[in-house]
Amino acid sequence: MAAYQLVRPVLLSAETVAARSGLHPDLVRRYATLGLVESTTDRTGRLWFPPATVPVxxxxxxxxxxxxxxxxxxxxxxxxxxxxxxxxxxxxSQQRWT
Known part of the structure; x- marks a missing residue:
């Protein structure tokens, strides 16, 4: 059975994440490079972040x-x-069952 994605996941640009977090976009990119925040890269090399990046x-x-x-x-x-x-x-979870 084939599985199809119904909606595209919401991803934020480094600039959007920076604006929402109050950080400079270069610092956001540095944290991504260091692996401190999750990110994906598109075909052009641009970083994209899940919305949960801001609290992280x-x-x-x-x-x-x-x-x-x-x-x-x-x-x-x-x-x-x-x-x-x-x-x-x-x-x-275990306490609920006891």
């Missing part, structure tokens, strides 16, 4: 300014925070 950028900025973490540490902290969120959701 806010989190990156808080870690960078509040804790003075380097980029490698920020990536590690983001991964750990995501893992904690998943584990907490699993615990909440």
């Amino acid at each position: 950028l806010a989190r990156v900025q808080r870690l960078r300014s509040g804790l003075a973490l380097n980029y490698a540490a920020i990536g590690l902290v983001l991964d750990l925070l995501d893992r904690i969120r998943v584990l907490e959701a699993q615990v909440r």
Whole structure:
């Protein structure tokens, strides 16, 4: 059975993400290059971001300014925070069944 995409996913340009997050577009591109935010590249090499990038950028900025973490540490902290969120959701789910 063939599966067809009914709608195109919403993707934002680096300029739009920058405007929504209050950052310079070059900084948004740098974070994408470092792998701190998810992005895709089209055939022309232009970066596109999911809408969820804006809150991730806010989190990156808080870690960078509040804790003075380097980029490698920020990536590690983001991964750990995501893992904690998943584990907490699993615990909440298991508590509902007991």
